[in-house]
Amino acid sequence: xxxxxxxxxxxxxxxxxxxxxxxxxxxxxxxxxxxxxxxxxxxxxxxxxxxxxxxxxxxxxxxxxxxxxxxxxxxxxxxxxxxxxxxxxxxxxxxxxxxxxxxxxxxxxxxxxxxxxxxxxxxxxxxxxxxxxxxxxxxxxxxxxxxxxxxxxxxxxxxxxxxxxxxxxxxxxxxxxxxxxxxxxxxxxxxxxxxxxxxxxxxxxxxxxxxxxxxxxxxxxxxxxxxxxxxxxxxxxxxxxxxxxxxxxxxxxxxxxxxxxxxxxxxxxxxxxxxxxxxxxxxxxxxxxxxxxxxxxxxxxxxxxxxxx
Amino acid sequence: xxxxxxxxxxxxxxxxxxxxxxxxxxxxxxxxxxxxxxxxxxxxxxxxxxxxxxxxxxxxxxxxxxxxxxxxxxxxxxxxxxxxxxxxxxxxxxxxxxxxxxxxxxxxxxxxxxxxxxxxxxxxxxxxxxxxxxxxxxxxxxxxxxxxxxxxxxxxxxxxxxxxxxxxxxxxxxxxxxxxxxxxxxxxxxxxxxxxxxxxxxxxxxxxxxxxxxxxxxxxxxxxxxxxxxxxxxxxxxxxxxxxxxxxx
Ligand SMILES: Cc1cc2nc3c(=O)[nH]c(=O)nc-3n(C[C@H](O)[C@H](O)[C@H](O)COP(=O)(O)OP(=O)(O)OC[C@H]3O[C@@H](n4cnc5c(N)ncnc54)[C@H](O)[C@@H]3O)c2cc1C
Ligand SMILES: Cc1cc2nc3c(=O)[nH]c(=O)nc-3n(C[C@H](O)[C@H](O)[C@H](O)COP(=O)(O)OP(=O)(O)OC[C@H]3O[C@@H](n4cnc5c(N)ncnc54)[C@H](O)[C@@H]3O)c2cc1C
Numbered sequence: 001x002x003x004x005x006x007x008x009x010x011x012x013x014x015x016x017x018x019x020x021x022x023x024x025x026x027x028x029x030x031x032x033x034x035x036x037x038x039x040x041x042x043x044x045x046x047x048x049x050x051x052x053x054x055x056x057x058x059x060x061x062x063x064x065x066x067x068x069x070x071x072x073x074x075x076x077x078x079x080x081x082x083x084x085x086x087x088x089x090x091x092x093x094x095x096x097x098x099x100x101x102x103x104x105x106x107x108x109x110x111x112x113x114x115x116x117x118x119x120x121x122x123x124x125x126x127x128x129x130x131x132x133x134x135x136x137x138x139x140x141x142x143x144x145x146x147x148x149x150x151x152x153x154x155x156x157x158x159x160x161x162x163x164x165x166x167x168x169x170x171x172x173x174x175x176x177x178x179x180x181x182x183x184x185x186x187x188x189x190x191x192x193x194x195x196x197x198x199x200x201x202x203x204x205x206x207x208x209x210x211x212x213x214x215x216x217x218x219x220x221x222x223x224x225x226x227x228x229x230x231x232x233x234x235x236x237x238x239x240x241x242x243x244x245x246x247x248x249x250x251x252x253x254x255x256x257x258x259x260x261x262x263x264x265x266x267x268x269x270x271x272x273x274x275x276x277x278x279x280x281x282x283x284x285x286x287x288x289x290x291x292x293x294x295x296x297x298x299x300x301x302x303x304x305x306x307x308x309x
Numbered sequence: 310x311x312x313x314x315x316x317x318x319x320x321x322x323x324x325x326x327x328x329x330x331x332x333x334x335x336x337x338x339x340x341x342x343x344x345x346x347x348x349x350x351x352x353x354x355x356x357x358x359x360x361x362x363x364x365x366x367x368x369x370x371x372x373x374x375x376x377x378x379x380x381x382x383x384x385x386x387x388x389x390x391x392x393x394x395x396x397x398x399x400x401x402x403x404x405x406x407x408x409x410x411x412x413x414x415x416x417x418x419x420x421x422x423x424x425x426x427x428x429x430x431x432x433x434x435x436x437x438x439x440x441x442x443x444x445x446x447x448x449x450x451x452x453x454x455x456x457x458x459x460x461x462x463x464x465x466x467x468x469x470x471x472x473x474x475x476x477x478x479x480x481x482x483x484x485x486x487x488x489x490x491x492x493x494x495x496x497x498x499x500x501x502x503x504x505x506x507x508x509x510x511x512x513x514x515x516x517x518x519x520x521x522x523x524x525x526x527x528x529x530x531x532x533x534x535x536x537x538x539x540x541x542x543x544x545x546x547x548x549x550x551x552x553x554x555x556x557x558x
Contacts, residue, residue, distance in 0.1 A: 069475065070438065071447050093468040097450050100403065100438035109404045109523040112433045122527065127432050128326045132335050135527040176447035179463060179474040192469075196557070220558060228487060238453065238467045238488060245347075245427060245487060247469070253557040263325055264429075270535060274555045276547065282540075291538035291555065294547050304544040309558070 001030025001120055004081050005054075006089040006099075009036065009044040011066070014051075016193050017090040019154035022053060024147040025088050026155065027117035031055050033084070034162075037076055039066035045164045052159035062170035067178040068094050074101035075171050081142065082106060085120070091146035091248075103144035110144045111136060113248075115151040129244040129267040149192060150250035150271060184239050188214075191240065194223035196253045197272070199242055200235070201227035201265075203258020203279065203298055207235040212302045213257065219309045225249065225269075227259045243268035258298050261286025278302070310420035310457075310479075312355045312364045315410050315440075316348035316384055318377040319430040332528040344380040347425025349387075350485040353492040354455060355423055356388035363457050364421070366390050370413055372406045372520070374398055378508060385503035386495035392508040397520055399513075403431075405520035407439035412516035414444050419480060421462065426451050426484040437484035447477035453488040 003025045008015040018034070025032045034048040037060040045059040058080065064072040077098060081087040087102065089095035091113040103110035114123040115133070122137045123145065191197060198217050200210055210224070217224045225242040226235065242249055244267035254272035259265060261277070261284055269275070270289050277290035278301050287293040294301060320326055321341040329336045344352075358364035369384040371377045372395040381392035395409050414422065422444075427434040441448035449455070449464025453472065456463040457479075465474045467486045495503075513520050541547045551558045 067473070067475075070441075070450070074438075074442060093451060093466075096434050097438065097448075100433075100435035101442040101448065103435070104404060104407060104439035104442035107404075109402055110433075110435050110439075111524060112435060126532070127529070128320070128335060128430055129432070130532055131326050132328050132529050133532050134529045137525045137527050138523060139525070140523045173447070175445075175478045177476050179476050181468075181471065181473040183471040232488065237471060238486075239469060239471050244429065244432070253551070253555070264322070270532075274551070274557050275535075275538070276551070287540070288537070289535050291536075292547055292550055293538060293540045294544065295540060296544075301544055305548065308544060308548045 001028060001086065002084045003028060003030050003032050003086040003088060004084040005032060005034045006077060006087070006095065007034050007036045007044060007048050008090050008092060008094060009038060009041060011038045011041045012043065014044050014047040016154060017092060017149040019051065019157060020149040020152045021088050021090050021147045022051060022155045023152040024114065024117055026053050028086055028120050030085070033058060035060065035077065035080060037065040037073055039063050049162040049164050050158050050160050052156040054160045054162045057162050057164045058167055059164055060167040060170060064170045064172040069176050069178060070098040070101050071173040071176045072171060073098040074105060075173060077102040078105035084142065086143045086145065088145050088147055091148050095146045099144055099146050106142055106144065108140035108142050108144055109138060111138060112146050113148045114145055115148050129263050130270065131263065148248060150248055184237055188217055189221065189223045191223040191225055191247055192249055195251050196220045196222035197225050197249050197251045198222050198255045198257065199225035199227065199259060200230055200257050201259030202229040202233065204230060204235055210236055216302060216306050219306065227265050256286050257302065259286055260284050261289065310364055311366045311368065311417060312358060313414065313417055313419035313422045314351050314355050314367060314369045314384065314389065315422070315424050315436070316352065316369055316371050316380055317345045317425070317428045318342055318371065318373055318380045319345045319428055322346055322429055328529050328531045332530055334529050344383055345425050345428045347427060347485050349492040350489050351423040351425050352384045352387050352389060353490045354485060357490065358457065359388065368393065368417055368419070370395065370410065372397060372401055372409050381508055382503050383495060385506045386500040387493065391506055394508065394510045395513060395516065396510050397513055399520045400522065401520040402522040402524055403433050403435035403439050405518065405522060406436050407443055408518040409513055409516055409520065410440045411443040412518055421457070421480065422482045424482065424484045426486055437482050441482035446480050446482050448482045449475055449477055450484045451486040452483050453486050455483055455489065
């Protein structure tokens, strides 16, 4: 078995989720090569070379890959990946963008967002908003897979000493270009990697009231998330949405505040270790998954919680 | 320009599905079906492009059983001009579906193909990207804003870190995210009118595609159930439990 892992990074540092993907690769078993594609990203390749269990790093450093445009990245992954038995990427918006495209270029199916490895060709993945777990088997020669980061414990970032090989040619498909981006800036931990996540829903009433959650989060070293309703209403930006069609989180502690607990929201957080729900409606479905439920008005409970921590 | 909108018939999003006792699949007997919510957003976007005078014709297509005609009619009631059913009883997978769609793209020559980013049953999030690859088109996935101008389309995408805007040559593939628009409801007169709009049926063989899936579902299980928790009476009790019982803060 030979496995190609696509590294997630921002051209400067390797994103933590790549360590979870490498863990999934180890569960499959075999030689692990990490592909780093970007621009001015040699430091990322060096970082990847140090990761435990990595035997080789391929570096594609070219302007065509600066912004991870799917047209260019998928072409590269399909070209490099044709010599491997497995191609793995994180189930992030980046992995979800290029991996199906690369699979189609290779004329193979794809297995999205696996939550466990049963064998080299058999995997588990959640379907129907996590209300069912399918065990699927692929007969394709190359298995293209995205990995749900929260389902695999990260491998050690240090301990490896792989060689870095630079790839010569690059292709710019020339059919798409990057215009700009608006990235959320925050000193709080990344939502999908945080040990504690505090999420607010429609019950928060407006964006200003989220300040209460930010203050609380800073006391707990937590990240702040939201329900779709809070994002749709414009209280907070889209990158904070937790759920079936947003981000999947599985922290040690998840605190849902003013969130009813729709199945689409639960799909994104019900693998959290401890769930706390604060809601004024004692019938709210969120209480069915909460370890600790507090029936209270959040505008009383959140300040009280703040003062007691 | 012509816009092609592939849609999918799925379980209504309000339904909490259950797994069959023999673990072969989820139980879809007597369950309410509907158009995938992301596909409703795709149809709505196409209709708005037509209302703005950018699109001239909207063709909706689905790969599925005869029953999916219902969702095609719904799409036409919302404003699509005609529909194509690629009829099959095969539980087709994204690669096969993308191949069928590619054959239709060759035939229909749309300038824009708008799909949902993900079907809420399979949760694959693959079909649009695969179609784009097969058709050699650029892709604007997870769109929250779409602007067509001067032979190009600008797409603002919802990404993990925030928003990204890309510019794509036409023809292009766009997949919809939740914030792109709020779909309208079909009015009764439009539902009546939709009954008279053309709906063609073709077979995968007509399109020269084989929908046999390469990925086999061995079993389908219910997820691990969470233990029922407790209600605490006060914030003090909550803090105490988190510190001393759960030991998470
Ligand atoms: C295709 C599709 C995809 C979706 N994807 C997602 C997703 O990824 N993530 C997601 O979250 N949702 C998703 N949804 C939406 C989901 O179905 C729900 O509509 C949404 O989660 C509801 O958000 P909410 O709980 O904040 O709002 P509501 O359901 O309106 O609940 C608000 C809660 O706040 C409580 N409350 C109000 N005021 C107070 C107060 N003062 N103190 C205490 N409690 C209070 C209320 O009792 C209520 O329980 C999706 C829906 C569809 C159709
Ligand atoms: C329990 C279960 C068992 C299954 N078992 C099998 C099996 O054994 N073998 C098998 O082949 N399949 C099986 N399937 C079906 C398969 O997993 C997916 O449903 C199918 O591959 C489509 O994926 P998706 O709908 O998640 O696509 P996505 O890529 O998430 O869909 C994105 C978008 O693509 C478009 N689209 C998707 N499907 C269609 C379509 N049919 N027509 C037109 N446009 C479309 C829509 O615009 C949609 O919004 C099973 C599904 C389930 C739930």
